[in-house]
Amino acid sequence: MEYRTLGSSGLQISLAGLGCNNFGQRIGEAESVAVVDAALDAGIRFFDTADVYGGGRSEELLGRALGRRRHEVVIASKFGYRTGPGPDQGGGSRHSVIASCERSLRRLGTDWIDLYFMHVPDPDTPIEETLDAMNWLVAQGKVRYLGCSNFAGWQIAHAQGVARAGRLRGFMSVQNEWSLLERGIEREVVPACEHHGLGILPYFPLAGGALTGKYRRGERFDETSRFGNSDARKGMFGHFVSDASLARVERLERVAAETGHTLLELALSWLASQPTVSSVIAGATRPEQVDNNVAATRSDLGPELIEAVEKALGA
Numbered sequence: 001m002e003y004r005t006l007g008s009s010g011l012q013i014s015l016a017g018l019g020c021n022n023f024g025q026r027i028g029e030a031e032s033v034a035v036v037d038a039a040l041d042a043g044i045r046f047f048d049t050a051d052v053y054g055g056g057r058s059e060e061l062l063g064r065a066l067g068r069r070r071h072e073v074v075i076a077s078k079f080g081y082r083t084g085p086g087p088d089q090g091g092g093s094r095h096s097v098i099a100s101c102e103r104s105l106r107r108l109g110t111d112w113i114d115l116y117f118m119h120v121p122d123p124d125t126p127i128e129e130t131l132d133a134m135n136w137l138v139a140q141g142k143v144r145y146l147g148c149s150n151f152a153g154w155q156i157a158h159a160q161g162v163a164r165a166g167r168l169r170g171f172m173s174v175q176n177e178w179s180l181l182e183r184g185i186e187r188e189v190v191p192a193c194e195h196h197g198l199g200i201l202p203y204f205p206l207a208g209g210a211l212t213g214k215y216r217r218g219e220r221f222d223e224t225s226r227f228g229n230s231d232a233r234k235g236m237f238g239h240f241v242s243d244a245s246l247a248r249v250e251r252l253e254r255v256a257a258e259t260g261h262t263l264l265e266l267a268l269s270w271l272a273s274q275p276t277v278s279s280v281i282a283g284a285t286r287p288e289q290v291d292n293n294v295a296a297t298r299s300d301l302g303p304e305l306i307e308a309v310e311k312a313l314g315a
Contacts, residue, residue, distance in 0.1 A: 001043030008197030024057025153188025199278030
């Protein structure tokens with residue numbers, strides 16, 4: 001397993017990370033334990049969760065699955081999305097940030113969170129207040145590094161400027177959607193991260209499974225798959241399996257076949273080859289998926305292959 005530093009910090013994390021959003025939602029405790037065990041055996045030492053995943057169950061199951069091996073890994077969790085009706089169950093106020101962290105610590109069964117993300121911007125709270133609260137958590141030893149998720153480029157730059165002016169710890173990492181089918185962050189977010197020394201942790205690297213080749217244009221989808229019913233295809237992630245997206249997948253499959261790679265390798269290793277990426281977060285519901293994802297996450301794609309990918313995507 002290759003390790004990289006998180007942005008400009010000294011924290012080492014595995015290039016392949018495990019997204020735990022399936023825990024408590026698509027899979028239960030026994031299956032989650034099996035996935036975590038497979039990840040540890042494969043050398044994964046970075047686990048990503050959030051208070052909103054599975055209504056808190058993801059954190060609970062991850063904490064129990066790690067057990068005594070918690071000290072061997074880096075755990076990332078998040079706050080910010082509303083998790084309940086209480087005034088401290090969402091947003092970026094000082095009250096909410098501290099209360100959310102305390103609840104996550106209890107669910108994870110740990111004394112500290114290695115990397116704590118603001119999951120989504122809060123337009124109702126000044127970023128100064130949120131950063132100050134997150135810095136207080138660091139001072140208390142409950143959090144070690146700070147990050148943001150789903151921020152625009154200007155929001156990242158603004159937050160880092162506020163931190164610098166207030167002599168606060170700023171964000172060290174950004175977690176945004178990035179894949180061969182969704183490259184919007186390359187316009188502003190990636191340059192902002194390069195400028196401020198932040199490591200990017202792409203989520204949805206396989207575009208909901210579309211970049212595994214499991215969905216085909218003109219063919220009925222497996223009813224047990226994520227997009228096996230019409231409601232899912234009409235939902236917020238239905239664009240992953242639109243005709244336009246699947247046509248791009250077909251072009252990428254040809255590039256993979258011509259260069260002796262699988263589509264999975266192309267998707268994960270393309271991200272791993274980006275200099276701003278610290279770890280590629282891929283979810284799994286079965287141990288064999290973990291093994292496949294780890295084997296496919298490499299950082300040695302040559303410039304010729306990357307050029308072929310760009311040409312196939314019309315970039």
